[in-house]
Amino acid sequence: MSSAPLLELRDVRRRYSVGGGIFAPRRELTAVAGVSLTLGAGEALGLVGESGCGKSTLARLVLGLEVPSEGEVLVAGRPIAGLHRLERSRLVQPVFQDPYSSLNPRRSIAEIVAQPLAVHGIGTPAERRDQVAEMLALVGLAPRHAAALPAQLSGGQRQRVAIARALVLRPALVVCDEPTSALDVSVQAQILNLLLDLRDRLNLSYLFISHNLAVVQMLAGRVAVMYLGRMVEEGPARQVLTAPTHPYTRALLASVLTPDPALGLPAMRLGTAFPDPLNVPPGCAFNPRCPFAFDRCRAEPPALVLREGGTLAACHLAAEAPTAAL
Amino acid sequence: MSEAPLLELAGLSVDIPTEAGVLHAVRDVSLTVRRGETLCVVGESGCGKSLTSLAIMGLLPPAAQRRARRLALAGEDLLSASPRRLRALRGDRMAMIFQDPMTSLNPAWSVGDQLEEIFIRHGKGNRRAARERAVALLERVGIANAGGRLAQYPHQLSGGLRQRVMIAMALMCSPGLVLADEPTTALDATIQLGILQLLAELQAEMHMGLMLVTHDLGIVARIADRVAVMYAGEVVEEGPARTVFTAPRHPYTRGLIDCIPQPDRMAPGQRLGTIPGMVPSLVGEVQGCAFRTRCAFARPECAATVAPRHGPDDHMWRCVLPPETLDHAA
Numbered sequence: 001m002s003s004a005p006l007l008e009l010r011d012v013r014r015r016y017s018v019g020g021g022i023f024a025p026r027r028e029l030t031a032v033a034g035v036s037l038t039l040g041a042g043e044a045l046g047l048v049g050e051s052g053c054g055k056s057t058l059a060r061l062v063l064g065l066e067v068p069s070e071g072e073v074l075v076a077g078r079p080i081a082g083l084h085r086l087e088r089s090r091l092v093q094p095v096f097q098d099p100y101s102s103l104n105p106r107r108s109i110a111e112i113v114a115q116p117l118a119v120h121g122i123g124t125p126a127e128r129r130d131q132v133a134e135m136l137a138l139v140g141l142a143p144r145h146a147a148a149l150p151a152q153l154s155g156g157q158r159q160r161v162a163i164a165r166a167l168v169l170r171p172a173l174v175v176c177d178e179p180t181s182a183l184d185v186s187v188q189a190q191i192l193n194l195l196l197d198l199r200d201r202l203n204l205s206y207l208f209i210s211h212n213l214a215v216v217q218m219l220a221g222r223v224a225v226m227y228l229g230r231m232v233e234e235g236p237a238r239q240v241l242t243a244p245t246h247p248y249t250r251a252l253l254a255s256v257l258t259p260d261p262a263l264g265l266p267a268m269r270l271g272t273a274f275p276d277p278l279n280v281p282p283g284c285a286f287n288p289r290c291p292f293a294f295d296r297c298r299a300e301p302p303a304l305v306l307r308e309g310g311t312l313a314a315c316h317l318a319a320e321a322p323t324a325a326l
Numbered sequence: 327m328s329e330a331p332l333l334e335l336a337g338l339s340v341d342i343p344t345e346a347g348v349l350h351a352v353r354d355v356s357l358t359v360r361r362g363e364t365l366c367v368v369g370e371s372g373c374g375k376s377l378t379s380l381a382i383m384g385l386l387p388p389a390a391q392r393r394a395r396r397l398a399l400a401g402e403d404l405l406s407a408s409p410r411r412l413r414a415l416r417g418d419r420m421a422m423i424f425q426d427p428m429t430s431l432n433p434a435w436s437v438g439d440q441l442e443e444i445f446i447r448h449g450k451g452n453r454r455a456a457r458e459r460a461v462a463l464l465e466r467v468g469i470a471n472a473g474g475r476l477a478q479y480p481h482q483l484s485g486g487l488r489q490r491v492m493i494a495m496a497l498m499c500s501p502g503l504v505l506a507d508e509p510t511t512a513l514d515a516t517i518q519l520g521i522l523q524l525l526a527e528l529q530a531e532m533h534m535g536l537m538l539v540t541h542d543l544g545i546v547a548r549i550a551d552r553v554a555v556m557y558a559g560e561v562v563e564e565g566p567a568r569t570v571f572t573a574p575r576h577p578y579t580r581g582l583i584d585c586i587p588q589p590d591r592m593a594p595g596q597r598l599g600t601i602p603g604m605v606p607s608l609v610g611e612v613q614g615c616a617f618r619t620r621c622a623f624a625r626p627e628c629a630a631t632v633a634p635r636h637g638p639d640d641h642m643w644r645c646v647l648p649p650e651t652l653d654h655a656a
Contacts, residue, residue, distance in 0.1 A: 258547070265549060
């Protein structure tokens with residue numbers, strides 16, 4: 001991999017100004033607070049964290065739907081924010097969580113999937129029809145679905161349509177924001193299998209956002225964990241999810257409920273202090289909930305440090321006691 | 327322990343008239359919940375699990391028609407109970423926790439007023455006693471500064487806090503039976519775990535019967551004493567959680583378990599098990615096993631009525647296959 005990585009984030013920050021009310025002063029909310037990442041062609045990066053950790057903002061920055069307040073988002077070596085939207089949409093495409101609201105209810109499935117081709121002026125109408133038929137077959141929809149409206153399809157079928165629409169321009173990078181969270185388990189399994197098949201067949205790269213670590217581990221080669229806009233741990237999926245370094249990653253993993261009736265409910269060691277992006281604590285942002293926090297955590301923000309096993313982690317404890325049994 | 331079960335439900339059917347014909351949304355469902363027991367009702371969208379819990383509470387939409395051979399709370403028949411009696415029981419002896427606390431809390435009422443109203447309405451005490459109970463319960467469900475929260479409105483709370491308020495509200499009158507319909511589905515995994523722990527603790531403490539409706543088999547495995555798996559409006563398998571998970575007898579149960587990503591048990595790149603096809607339409611008469619159109623083991627006799635079979639520990643399943651058929655897949 002000598003050339004530029006497919007996706008590169010360089011110390012990206014995104015701030016919003018939020019109004020507090022008539023008399024309250026406007027306040028600054030930092031949704032993404034300095035994130036650096038790279039993603040190579042054919043790789044899949046899983047992004048995990050709780051609601052409000054900034055993972056969806058990060059997805060929108062990568063899609064070019066938001067402009068970073070500071071830092072750069074580079075796709076194939078070029079800043080995504082500076083690209084024309086047509087060019088941008090050939091590089092990066094989204095698949096969103098809710099296939100009920102992300103498809104135009106008044107257009108047929110064939111029209112929805114053909115739309116990007118039409119907007120980009122690709123092919124004649126006949127060629128587009130062929131390409132749409134090919135895409136629908138690729139995502140496992142029958143030819144008869146082409147004439148249907150979204151309301152006539154099930155949730156899983158709609159998500160297949162959303163995937164077909166995302167892939168019809170043959171983008172290099174697909175940003176999946178909770179693509180299976182709105183689906184039943186049996187449908188989720190079908191969509192995850194489809195995403196795996198498509199990656200193998202089309203050499204796609206995924207930025208895969210989910211709060212479900214098991215789902216992430218199925219799809220992603222690498223995992224990044226976010227907390228309050230900051231990256232707290234990043235590394236090879238197997239390493240991060242079997243030998244996590246950061247107490248937050250450990251807590252997330254502990255809250256995954258596998259269907260094993262021999263195990264009861266795991267103990268919850270996270271404090272109940274709810275993370276508030278408008279009121280980030282000093283030092284390590286995670287310190288009020290961390291069962292291991294000590295004085296240094298409340299004073300000094302930890303830097304991301306490379307750990308053995310190839311993961312980066314931002315934790316004073318991990319830095320001081322590399323083999324501590326957390 | 328020969329007292330009557332807390333909840334007895336036998337032969338429940340819910341029919342909904344539609345333009346295309348009668349939709350048989352719930353078909354001959356029988357369930358039992360004992361004191362101190364957690365029953366999980368699991369199934370995918372449209373399997374009738376939520377309608378079953380609404381039917382128990384007597385909260386079905388007006389168009390839905392409920393029929394049952396028996397529906398009783400601690401021995402008291404609910405089928406013949408007057409609307410007034412049902413209103414007296416709901417919130418007092420049986421309570422429901424809904425999935426979406428944003429739409430099931432009243433946005434125009436403060437948290438304190440909503441909690442206290444139930445207590446006062448059921449004649450448990452005066453305003454002061456209600457307030458004390460509300461503060462105690464909010465603290466019990468892990469809300470810091472409970473006294474200060476009483477004056478807040480639902481929109482001022484986060485999703486996890488709202489759900490905790492819902493739980494506190496359901497517990498205001500110490501009901502014997504709590505029905506929870508997907509109580510943690512909209513929440514983060516960390517918050518979900520906190521709420522499930524809370525429900526389990528409160529249940530043990532107050533010796534409640536808990537019926538938890540969910541689509542998440544991970545939750546079921548960790549919290550249920552007994553499991554009822556629903557498919558197409560019918561309970562296709564029911565039994566102790568450990569038995570149902572380790573030795574499922576219905577192919578649908580087996581399929582659901584295989585759909586769950588369990589990365590530590592799978593090779594990298596390995597595909598998940600899937601259940602092909604779609605849920606059948608429940609409009610009109612449903613003949614035979616409703617799962618046979620998606621079942622890899624379907625055989626001619628599946629088209630006829632499938633009688634329930636029984637194993638040890640009150641394990642019931644509706645499938646014609648020899649019991650050991652599904653064992654190899656485990």
